[in-house]
Amino acid sequence: MPKTSERGLFEQVMAETPGGETLITCLQCGTCGGSCPSGADMDSTPRRLFALLSAGMDKDVLESNTPWYCVSCYYCTVRCPQDIPITDLMYAIKQKAIQAGKYHQDSHAAFSESFIGYVERYGRSFEFGLATRYHLTHHPLSMLRKGGLGFSMMRKGRLNVTPEKINNLPQLTAILKEAKRIARQEA
Amino acid sequence: MENSRTYTYYPGCSLQATAHAYDESMQAVNKQLGLTFNEIDDWNCCGATEYFSVDALPAYSLVARNLSLAVQSNGSQDLVAPCSACFLNLRKTNDYMSKYKDLNSQVNQALAAGGLSYEAGALNVRHLLDVVIEDVGLEQIKTKVTKPLSGIKVAPYYGCLIVRPETGYNTEYPTHLDELMVTLGADVVDFPMKTHCCGGHMTQISEETAYELIRRLLQNASDYGADAIVTLCPMCQLNLDAYQNEVNRMFGTNFHIPVLFFTQLMGIAFGLSENALGLGSEIIPAGPALAKIGTVDEQKTRERPKRRDKKALPMPSMDSGGNE
Numbered sequence: 001m002p003k004t005s006e007r008g009l010f011e012q013v014m015a016e017t018p019g020g021e022t023l024i025t026c027l028q029c030g031t032c033g034g035s036c037p038s039g040a041d042m043d044s045t046p047r048r049l050f051a052l053l054s055a056g057m058d059k060d061v062l063e064s065n066t067p068w069y070c071v072s073c074y075y076c077t078v079r080c081p082q083d084i085p086i087t088d089l090m091y092a093i094k095q096k097a098i099q100a101g102k103y104h105q106d107s108h109a110a111f112s113e114s115f116i117g118y119v120e121r122y123g124r125s126f127e128f129g130l131a132t133r134y135h136l137t138h139h140p141l142s143m144l145r146k147g148g149l150g151f152s153m154m155r156k157g158r159l160n161v162t163p164e165k166i167n168n169l170p171q172l173t174a175i176l177k178e179a180k181r182i183a184r185q186e187a
Numbered sequence: 188m189e190n191s192r193t194y195t196y197y198p199g200c201s202l203q204a205t206a207h208a209y210d211e212s213m214q215a216v217n218k219q220l221g222l223t224f225n226e227i228d229d230w231n232c233c234g235a236t237e238y239f240s241v242d243a244l245p246a247y248s249l250v251a252r253n254l255s256l257a258v259q260s261n262g263s264q265d266l267v268a269p270c271s272a273c274f275l276n277l278r279k280t281n282d283y284m285s286k287y288k289d290l291n292s293q294v295n296q297a298l299a300a301g302g303l304s305y306e307a308g309a310l311n312v313r314h315l316l317d318v319v320i321e322d323v324g325l326e327q328i329k330t331k332v333t334k335p336l337s338g339i340k341v342a343p344y345y346g347c348l349i350v351r352p353e354t355g356y357n358t359e360y361p362t363h364l365d366e367l368m369v370t371l372g373a374d375v376v377d378f379p380m381k382t383h384c385c386g387g388h389m390t391q392i393s394e395e396t397a398y399e400l401i402r403r404l405l406q407n408a409s410d411y412g413a414d415a416i417v418t419l420c421p422m423c424q425l426n427l428d429a430y431q432n433e434v435n436r437m438f439g440t441n442f443h444i445p446v447l448f449f450t451q452l453m454g455i456a457f458g459l460s461e462n463a464l465g466l467g468s469e470i471i472p473a474g475p476a477l478a479k480i481g482t483v484d485e486q487k488t489r490e491r492p493k494r495r496d497k498k499a500l501p502m503p504s505m506d507s508g509g510n511e
Contacts, residue, residue, distance in 0.1 A: 174300040
């Protein structure tokens with residue numbers, strides 16, 4: 001078997017998703033797209049995206065907005081007649097698009113990256129920091145409008161302005177560092 | 188106290204902030220039901236959907252640290268999560284590590300860097316609602332009801348991740364939350380969109396996408412005459428409650444449907460004080476809907492069943508109650 005880097009995107013995505021090899025059995029039935037609540041905002045339905053992927057049209061797949069509009073509801077996954085883990089494949093395609101620097105709307109990836117930045121720094125998510133940093137950078141106008149909502153949330157004790165931090169952060173950092181090293185080695 | 192049950196417990200980040208009402212009401216209800224939850228020491232965030240979008244192996248490893256620490260606590264093998272996203276991530280990592288040997292060894296290699304390990308399948312990951320219904324049982328819950336919720340119409344909202352991917356409940360039309368609400372005496376309305384998505388993180392990155400999904404749910408609950416929506420997921424509660432006014436602004440609608448956690452309604456039916464249940468922290472006030480509890484449903488008792496107009500076409504009709 002060739003090394004991952006020499007394989008096409010189709011093979012890479014299948015190899016890097018647990019159970020992903022089932023994608024080769026895709027019937028192109030369209031049940032996934034028909035079940036997708038956010039399909040209307042996607043440039044390709046999931047069915048079409050998988051057709052592009054298996055046709056080797058890697059650039060179109062990586063530039064597609066489709067995985068970025070996936071809401072992780074798993075309707076497609078439970079309805080797929082071939083038991084393809086579609087939601088997990090969408091995650092894998094997002095990862096590939098980030099690695100290739102080809103994602104359609106960088107604000108979507110930036111949100112995920114800001115979120116995990118806080119998780120890596122504190123061991124916990126930090127909604128106040130995430131909302132302020134991300135929105136100030138990417139949606140400053142909506143930030144102004146939603147300031148009132150943020151204030152209400154704070155007043156009701158639903159938004160902490162200081163982050164929670166786990167005690168054994170060095171342990172978590174070591175685990176994540178090692179996981180990243182293994183992932184790079186596999187690729 | 189009759190049967191006391193002990194569980195290992197993973198709260199998740201939301202219960203300390205946006206969903207503190209869920210945390211407070213759960214603790215109050217647990218006391219009534221004899222449930223003891225032992226929190227995992229030094230647990231970390233489950234990564235939500237974000238970490239899996241960026242880097243899969245670190246994402247599984249992040250979750251596995253919690254599983255490993257849960258085993259170390261030497262408590263119950265049943266690990267309970269009240270948040271659907273946490274429940275999914277813990278369950279999925281546990282299941283995938285059992286099913287996929289490569290993933291299992293890679294995750295354990297990463298855990299070893301932190302002096303930890305996890306034997307796949309050692310824990311049984313469960314959602315809070317499942318514990319309440321399957322372990323405590325509706326029979327026992329019924330004996331605790333001192334203030335039946337009669338008069339309030341609730342739409343039971345499950346969202347996605349408590350039923351998908353497969354958890355043993357119906358993936359599209361579950362009824363266990365419906366049954367719990369009936370046990371509490373509430374008037375449960377049909378809610379065809381009960382397992383549709385609340386928009387998840389799309390409220391943050393694509394308002395147009397998220398608000399349309401929220402609008403559909405509010406419209407559906409309203410069409411079926413719900414006074415309140417009851418949920419079991421912090422993200423669902425946040426999206427439907429906190430963004431309801433934004434949805435009204437975008438679509439010119441006028442929804443005022445409070446969104447409560449099932450534990451809050453359990454607490455009310457058990458006669459607990461509103462303060463103990465985190466009531467008042469919702470953005471859409473629940474007061475008007477809760478005021479209906481104990482009132483007789485006038486429509487039900489007064490209105491005679493309408494005679495069918497013999498000339499009418501056989502068309503289905505829907506009650507025109509609700510907020511719009």
